[in-house]
Amino acid sequence: MTRPVRLRVENLSKHFRLAKPLLLIGPTRTLYAVDDVTFEITVGSTLALVGESGCGKSTVARNIVGLQSPTRGRILLDGRDVADRANRKAVRRSVQLISQNPQSSLNRRRSILHAIVQPLRVHHLVDSWSQQVARARSLLEQVGLSAKYLDRYPSEVSGGELQRVTIARALAVEPTVLILDEPTASLDLSVKAKLLNLLRELQLQLDLTILWITHELDVARHVSDQTAVMYLGKIIEVGPSSKVLRSPAHPYTQSLLASLAVPDPSLRSAFRPLQGEVPSPIDRPTGCTFHTRCPQAFSICPRVVPNLTLVGQQHLASCHLLVPSPQSAASSASSG
Amino acid sequence: MTGGVIAEPTLVVNNLQVGYRRGTHLVRAVRNVSLELTRGEILGIVGESGSGKSTLLMSIIGLLPARAAILGGSIRFHDTELTQLKREEMRRLRGVSISMIPQRPMSSLSPVARVGTQLHRLIDRRQVHEGNRSTPIAQILSQVGLRAVAERLGGYPHEFSGGQLQRLLISIAALSAKPEILLADEPTSTLDATIQAQVLSLLMQVRRELGLAIVFVSHDLGVVAQVCDRVGVMYAGELVEVADVSSFFTSPCHPYTQALLNSMPSRHSTRQLLPTITGDVPDLANVPAGCPFHPRCPHAFSTCMDTPPANQTVGTSVVRCHLYGG
Numbered sequence: 001m002t003r004p005v006r007l008r009v010e011n012l013s014k015h016f017r018l019a020k021p022l023l024l025i026g027p028t029r030t031l032y033a034v035d036d037v038t039f040e041i042t043v044g045s046t047l048a049l050v051g052e053s054g055c056g057k058s059t060v061a062r063n064i065v066g067l068q069s070p071t072r073g074r075i076l077l078d079g080r081d082v083a084d085r086a087n088r089k090a091v092r093r094s095v096q097l098i099s100q101n102p103q104s105s106l107n108r109r110r111s112i113l114h115a116i117v118q119p120l121r122v123h124h125l126v127d128s129w130s131q132q133v134a135r136a137r138s139l140l141e142q143v144g145l146s147a148k149y150l151d152r153y154p155s156e157v158s159g160g161e162l163q164r165v166t167i168a169r170a171l172a173v174e175p176t177v178l179i180l181d182e183p184t185a186s187l188d189l190s191v192k193a194k195l196l197n198l199l200r201e202l203q204l205q206l207d208l209t210i211l212w213i214t215h216e217l218d219v220a221r222h223v224s225d226q227t228a229v230m231y232l233g234k235i236i237e238v239g240p241s242s243k244v245l246r247s248p249a250h251p252y253t254q255s256l257l258a259s260l261a262v263p264d265p266s267l268r269s270a271f272r273p274l275q276g277e278v279p280s281p282i283d284r285p286t287g288c289t290f291h292t293r294c295p296q297a298f299s300i301c302p303r304v305v306p307n308l309t310l311v312g313q314q315h316l317a318s319c320h321l322l323v324p325s326p327q328s329a330a331s332s333a334s335s336g
Numbered sequence: 337m338t339g340g341v342i343a344e345p346t347l348v349v350n351n352l353q354v355g356y357r358r359g360t361h362l363v364r365a366v367r368n369v370s371l372e373l374t375r376g377e378i379l380g381i382v383g384e385s386g387s388g389k390s391t392l393l394m395s396i397i398g399l400l401p402a403r404a405a406i407l408g409g410s411i412r413f414h415d416t417e418l419t420q421l422k423r424e425e426m427r428r429l430r431g432v433s434i435s436m437i438p439q440r441p442m443s444s445l446s447p448v449a450r451v452g453t454q455l456h457r458l459i460d461r462r463q464v465h466e467g468n469r470s471t472p473i474a475q476i477l478s479q480v481g482l483r484a485v486a487e488r489l490g491g492y493p494h495e496f497s498g499g500q501l502q503r504l505l506i507s508i509a510a511l512s513a514k515p516e517i518l519l520a521d522e523p524t525s526t527l528d529a530t531i532q533a534q535v536l537s538l539l540m541q542v543r544r545e546l547g548l549a550i551v552f553v554s555h556d557l558g559v560v561a562q563v564c565d566r567v568g569v570m571y572a573g574e575l576v577e578v579a580d581v582s583s584f585f586t587s588p589c590h591p592y593t594q595a596l597l598n599s600m601p602s603r604h605s606t607r608q609l610l611p612t613i614t615g616d617v618p619d620l621a622n623v624p625a626g627c628p629f630h631p632r633c634p635h636a637f638s639t640c641m642d643t644p645p646a647n648q649t650v651g652t653s654v655v656r657c658h659l660y661g662g
Contacts, residue, residue, distance in 0.1 A: 052528040052529065052530060052531075053528050158616070159385075188384035188385055188555060188617075189384065189555060189557070189596055189599055189600065190384060190595070190596065190599050190612060190613045190617075191384075192599075193599035193600075193601075193610040193611070193612045194610075194612045196601065196610055197609045197610055197612065200607065200609060201609075215528060215529060217529070218558070218600070218601050218602040219601055221601070221602070221606065222601035222602075222604070222606055222607070223601075223606075223607070241606070242606075255530065256529060256530065258533075259529045259530045259532070259533035260529055260558065261529075261532070261533070261536070261556065261558030261559045261561065261562045262558055262561065262562070262602070263557040263558040263560075263561045263585065263597075263600055263602060264561055264585060265561045265562070265581045265582050265585055266582070267561075268561075268562055271533065271562050272533075273530060273533030273534045273536075273537050274530040274533065274534075275534075277497055277499060277500070277531065278528075
C-alpha cells in the first residue's frame with residue numbers, strides 16, 4: 001500500500017553569506033548549511049533526519065516551517081509550494097515545529113493555558129473564551145496531562161511534562177505534519193520512553209506525518225520508517241530505516257553506527273571511534289566532503305563529488321565505493 | 337579487572353548521608369550510600385536527574401555548595417578521612433590526588449583567557465602543592481595523540497570544539513598531576529556520537545596507562561556499557577544496586593534497574609510501545625517511607641511500604657530490595 005506524499009523537499013539549499021573580513025580584503029565567504037537536499041515523506045509515516053551537530057538538520061527544519069527561506073529549491077506540502085503567498089497561511093497551520101528545549105520555546109511569564117490558546121487565537125479557530133479553555137483542557141488530556149496544569153507556569157513543571165505542553169500547543173491547530181527537532185534529547189530514560197510512546201500513539205490517532213530530527217540513532221531506529229543521514233549539509237544516505245540503520249552502505253553511516261555506544265557490554269569490540277572532527281561548512285573539503293575522515297578514501301574521493309546512487313530498493317547513498325567503476329563515477333559527476 | 341591480587345580499595349564510602357537546606361526543609365540528596373573503588377577500576381553511577389548522582393561526586397571532592405552538608409557516614413581515601421579534612425587540606429588533595437572532569441568544558445573555562453594560560457595555572461598550582469615539576473603541557477598532549485590541539489594553546493576556548501576541550505581537560509586532569517581518582521560527571525553528554533567515542537577511548541587509554549580509578553556518572557546506559565567495569569544505580573538518593581557491568585545488563589536484580597533497562601528503545605522492535613515506569617521520580621524533600629521505589633514498583637508488597645530495605649548480596653551484585661534475602 002503506497003500512500004500519497006505529504007511533504008516533499010526538493011533540491012533544498014541554504015547558503016549564508018558571511019560578513020567580509022576586516023578591511024574588506026579577500027572574497028566573500030559562503031557557509032553551505034544545506035546543499036541540494038531532496039527527500040519526501042508519505043502520509044502518516046516518519047522520516048528520521050540524523051547526523052552530527054552542524055550538519056544542517058535543523059536548518060532543513062527551519063526552512064520547511066518558513067523561519068528561513070531557501071537559497072534554492074522548493075518545499076511542497078501536498079504538492080503545493082509552501083513559498084507561494086496563497087499557500088502560506090495553510091502551511092503555517094499544517095506544519096508545526098517542536099524544538100529540543102521546551103523551556104526556551106515557552107514564555108516563562110505566561111501560564112500554560114496562555115501558551116495553548118495562543119495558536120487558536122492566531123488562526124481564529126475558536127471564538128469564545130470558554131471554548132478556548134475547553135479546547136486547551138482536552139488538548140492537555142490528549143498528551144496525558146491533567147487540567148490542573150493549565151494555571152501553572154513553565155518553571156513549575158518538569159522537562160518531560162513541559163515537552164508534552166509544547167506538543168499540545170502544536171496539536172492545537174490540527175496540523176498534518178510535525179517537525180520534531182531532538183524532542184527527547186534532554187530527557188531522562190524513563191521520561192523519554194513515555195514521550196516516545198505518546199508520539200507514536202498521537203501519530204496513529206491523528207495520521208500525522210513526522211520529520212524527526214535526532215542524533216540518537218537508537219531513537220531513529222525505533223521511530224522511523226525512512227532515515228536520511230546528513231553530513232556537512234548534504235544527504236549522504238537515505239532509505240528504509242531497516243536498511244540505513246542496520247546495514248548501511250555509506251562509510252560515514254557505518255562509522256556513526258560503530259561509534260554508537262550500544263547498551264550491551266558484550267559488544268565492546270564493535271565500538272570503534274571515527275578519527276577527526278567534522279570540518280567547517282565554510283571550508284568544505286573538495287570532492288566527497290567525508291574524504292578527510294573516511295577510512296576507505298581513495299584517489300578519486302578528494303577530486304570528484306559522488307552522486308547519490310541506488311544501492312538497494314529505495315536506498316540511495318553517495319560514495320565512490322558504491323559505483324561500479326571510478327570512470328563512470330567521474331563522468332556522471334562532471335556532467336551533473 | 338585482571339583478577340588475582342585483591343587490592344586495597346582506593347576509596348571507601350560508608351553509609352554516606354548528605355542533605356541540602358531548601359527553605360525550612362531538609363532535602364536528603366544522598367542517603368545510606370556505601371561503595372568501594374579500586375585502583376584501575378571504572379565505576380559507573382547511573383540514575384535519573386535528581387537521584388543524587390552529582391551530589392555524591394561533589395561530596396567526594398569536597399565541593400558541596402554552602403547550603404549542603406555531610407550529615408553522616410564516612411569517605412575514606414586510603415587512610416585519610418575526607419569528611420574530617422579542613423578546607424585547606426582538602427584543597428591540597430583536590431586536583432592532585434582526586435580530580436574532576438566537568439560536564440560542560442566550555443563553561444568551566446574562562447572565555448577571556450587563553451586555553452594554554454588556564455591550563456598552566458592549573459598545573460602551576462599543583463606544582464606548588466606537590467613540590468615537583470609537572471610534565472609540560474605540550475608533551476602531555478602529544479602523549480595522548482592531541483599534538484594538533486597542542487599547537488593551538490594560544491587560542492581562546494571558543495576557538496576549540498567541545499570535544500577538543502573535553503579531551504584537553506581530561507588529559508591535563510589525568511596526566512599532569514597523575515591523580516589516583518578521576519571523577520567524571522556526564523563528561524560526554526553534550527558531545528556528538530563520533531566525538532563522544534573519541535573522548536571515551538581517551539578515558540580508557542589514561543585508565544590503562546595510569547591505573548586510575550574513575551567514577552563515571554552518566555544517564556546514558558550505552559556509554560556505561562562501553563566503558564564501566566561496575567555499575568551503581570541511584571534512585572531517590574540511594575544506591576539501590578551495584579553490580580559488575582555484565583550482570584547489570586544481563587541479570588539486573590532491582591525492579592528499578594529492570595524497568596530502566598527495559599525502557600530502552602534498542603531492546604524493542606521498531607514501533608513497539610515501550611514499557612514505562614508508572615509515576616514520577618519522587619521529590620527528595622518528600623521521599624516515600626519504606627523502600628523509596630515502592631509506589632512505582634510492580635512487585636511491591638506490604639513490607640516495602642514501611643520498612644526500608646537493607647543491602648542484600650545476590651551473586652556478585654549488591655541490591656537494596658525486599659525481594660531478595662530476608
